[in-house]
Amino acid sequence: MKYKRILLKLSGEALLGSKDFGFDANMLRLYASEIKKVTEMGTQVAVVIGGGNIFRGRDAAEAGVDRAQGDYMGMLATVMNAMALQGSLEAAGLYTRVASALNIAQVAEPFIRRRAMRHLEKGRVVILAAGLGSPHFTTDSAAALRAIELGCDVVLKGTRVDGIYTADPEKNPDATRYANISFEEVYEKGLNVMDMTAFTLCKENGLPIIVFDMNKPDNLRRLVTGEEIGTLVTM
Ligand code: UDP
Numbered sequence: 001m002k003y004k005r006i007l008l009k010l011s012g013e014a015l016l017g018s019k020d021f022g023f024d025a026n027m028l029r030l031y032a033s034e035i036k037k038v039t040e041m042g043t044q045v046a047v048v049i050g051g052g053n054i055f056r057g058r059d060a061a062e063a064g065v066d067r068a069q070g071d072y073m074g075m076l077a078t079v080m081n082a083m084a085l086q087g088s089l090e091a092a093g094l095y096t097r098v099a100s101a102l103n104i105a106q107v108a109e110p111f112i113r114r115r116a117m118r119h120l121e122k123g124r125v126v127i128l129a130a131g132l133g134s135p136h137f138t139t140d141s142a143a144a145l146r147a148i149e150l151g152c153d154v155v156l157k158g159t160r161v162d163g164i165y166t167a168d169p170e171k172n173p174d175a176t177r178y179a180n181i182s183f184e185e186v187y188e189k190g191l192n193v194m195d196m197t198a199f200t201l202c203k204e205n206g207l208p209i210i211v212f213d214m215n216k217p218d219n220l221r222r223l224v225t226g227e228e229i230g231t232l233v234t235m
Contacts, residue, residue, distance in 0.1 A: 002226035005044040005120060007147035008035070009140065009157045009194075010214065012050035012081050022053060023081075027215075028088035034220045035125060036092045043224050044120040046150055048128045048143040049085055051077030057135065071135030075102055078139060082129035083107060095124040101133030101142070113149055120150065140198035148205045155207060156223060157194065158214025163231035164191055178231045186233060193233060202233075209233040 010031065017024025039045055054077035055063075060070025082098045089096045097119045100108035108129055109115070119126045131142040140157075147155045164186070167175040183203040186193055193199055193211060202209050212219055212230030222229055 001041060001043060001224060003043060003153045003224050005150070005152045006038070006046070006224065007143055007150070007152040007155045008045060008047045008214075008220070009143035009155060010047060010049050010085075011139075011159070012052035012054060012077060014053075014158065014160065014214065015049075015081060015084065016053045023084050025088075028084055029092075030215070030217070031085065032088040032092040032094070034214070034217065035089060036094055037218075037221045038224045039094055039123065039125060041221070041224065042123075044123070046116070046120060046126045046128060046146060046152060047085065048131075048139050048146060049078055049081045050139040051075070051081060053077075054080060068135040071137075072102075075130040075133065075135075078131060079104060079108065079129045082127045086127055089125055089127075095122075096127060097124050098127045098129050100129040102130040104130070117150060137197065138195050140194040141201070144194065144198040144201040144207070147207055148201065152207070155194075155202060155209045156220070157209060157211045158220070159211060160213060160215055161211075162213035162216070162229070164193055164211050164233070179228060180232050180234065183233060183235060203235075206235055 015023045015027050017027040051074045055073045057071035057074045060067045086096045086098050098108035099111040099116050101111050116126050128146050131139045143155055163177045165175040165177050169175040210230050210232050
């Protein structure tokens with residue numbers, strides 16, 4: 001096993017599956033079974049989940065609220081996603097905890113670093129909800145910061161494309177995928193991997209990022225066992 005403790009970042013949008021809003025049960029089941037495989041191999045899994053299937057801060061103006069208010073709404077959206085994922089992980093037979101950056105004690109415990117580490121050591125999947133608990137951040141930033149403070153070996157950014165490309169592969173058929181790329185090259189080429197705050201945090205702490213296709217069954221297990229899939233960003 002190459003990675004002992006991972007931070008898996010899933011976007012909220014990924015939970016849409018074939019729907020326009022909310023959750024597709026098939027996606028939740030798929031993610032639960034993928035996470036189960038690596039947990040049973042002994043990999044410790046922390047998950048940061050986004051909220052884009054429900055609400056994003058950047059849509060605040062459209063909803064008639066200011067940006068910070070919209071960001072808090074986005075953070076609450078991530079709590080719903082965390083609870084949905086928790087439900088599907090538990091249905092798959094895993095032990096889980098939701099740790100929230102916003103106090104919402106009836107549904108999630110507060111995020112306390114040492115407590116979250118203890119859960120990981122005991123083999124519980126820790127789902128980190130509400131991002132960082134502060135507006136003007138994203139769940140990518142939460143993924144980077146929590147991975148660093150929890151001592152994760154890598155940030156695995158699960159997306160629907162299988163890595164980082166020279167151009168957007170959904171728009172440009174000539175785009176090619178990088179197998180490896182350095183943090184510097186990502187800056188130089190202006191590639192979009194994570195938002196800049198998140199990306200810089202990973203760079204400054206020497207934390208590798210792997211962008212991969214989470215919707216392809218078995219990819220997560222293959223990555224954890226050291227197979228080279230997706231794109232690895234390193235120093
Ligand atoms: N958000 C925030 N602070 C955080 C994390 C998230 O304000 O630390 C808000 C922000 O408005 C964001 C929304 O929550 O748009 C949902 O998260 P994100 O857009 O990162 O979700 P994803 O795109 O991964 O689904």
